Amino acid sequence: MQTVDDSQETAPVDRKERQRQTMQAEIRATARGLLVDEGGAAVTINAIARRMGLSGPALYRYYPSQAALIDALRADFYGELIAAMRQASSHGAGDAPGSGLLAMSRSLRGWALAHPAEFGWLFASPTANREPGACDPIKSEMGHAFGQVFLEQVLAIWEAKRFPVPSIEDMPAIQAEQLRAFSERLGGRLPAEAASVYLACWMRLYGLLCMEIFRQIDFAYADMTPIYEECLQELCRLLDIAYAPPDG
Amino acid sequence: MQTVDDSQETAPVDRKERQRQTMQAEIRATARGLLVDEGGAAVTINAIARRMGLSGPALYRYYPSQAALIDALRADFYGELIAAMRQASSHGAGDAPGSGLLAMSRSLRGWALAHPAEFGWLFASPTANREPGACDPIKSEMGHAFGQVFLEQVLAIWEAKRFPVPSIEDMPAIQAEQLRAFSERLGGRLPAEAASVYLACWMRLYGLLCMEIFRQIDFAYADMTPIYEECLQELCRLLDIAYAPPDG
DNA sequence: TAACTAAAGTTAGAGGGAATAACGAGTCAA
């Protein structure tokens, strides 16, 4: 049934497949260069093809549409950011509880500052702007994995040494219900009360970073490093861990 | 010198000018309808003209380019949002100090929730995405007026009854310097220490709202009303005013 | 009243982008 009888047949197939994948990677790399050099509006099928010495329609052998290409590129960005965050958090592990979280948070900001155009595409896709009701599949999938990295750190802190949590009874019923559902979706590894702390921390950090990257506060602050560190200090207080200033 | 000798000459000129302005307003209204109905990508010169029963190039009599039209539309949105915020804050005035701030904050969220597409264009213009270095003139001008509305409320609270402020000596030098410069740009009406509290409050509120409107947290929270109110409670604590739950 | 002027609309067209169709050249296996 299978055509995998021996290597004489599978080898060329694999080689072709690898060539195809490197071509796709080259297309995405070219698109990213265009994004960084000339802005998001310059990322067109024709412009990418021109940069690669190809004719426009050739790219449709590799991506069915411009939107698909852009989505793949955004998935790249998510992957790169998540990898950077994971690496930073593992580097800081073994020390005091929460050192991984601090390292991860700083690497998140570092990546966003180093790649503002890419970060902008993560936050709001130019593709998703097309239709009003259409939700962003990349953001739903990868955005989940994105918050997940932060969640893992909070989870580690929670499992090592519980942090203070608010009483879920004091919350409005709608909020309590949503927290319970979310906690369940997490497999119950984080109780609803602790999940509310995780979400509060994540919103604080991510919200502040967006304010900075999208320059919403630049009428007052050009350099937001101290404010970001102040935010991290408050997260540490909320999670009952020790704050350590960045080294270097 | 002036051609304003009597009404026989000025009347037709004014009438033409008025006609021109109502035409511009109609164009912007049509564009907004397109934005709301079919998304940002549908806001094209040709589509607007089609909806109005005109040919495309006719619109260039009223706006020099698509970008200019979009900028004018965004200025409309800023104006509408700011007017809503101002109205809400004046309605709540006279009562306890800070009641205006609470009303304003809630009307801000109310407007953003009612007009997510418009809010999206305030936060990140599709025009500004063109070039990487190009800053957004509308956001710089109107965004300032936007934060100003919140600032006025904080200022009123400050002048009525000082709120606790952090010591500027304890801050990093970079932050202290930026705060002093900002305070000076404000005409010294708010000292640097108090300005840091204003900015912290504004970033918290605006950042949280962006998280909600851009659905960054919808993996956990569908309805963020309680979280927004929680944030308002914390702002009240920071500004040393009484929190009052929304009526209704 | 007749001619002039300026504004507001028109069509035609250049230039670019997304996407499809139809076609040619290479590769590989039977």
Next chain:
DNA sequence: TTGACTCGTTATTCCCTCTAACTTTAGTTA
């Protein structure tokens, strides 16, 4: 050798922005 498959091409369609050149119309002026 032949047939199939892949990857590239050009040609074409449709839509977009924007300019040029024109008609029409309303208001002004001699």
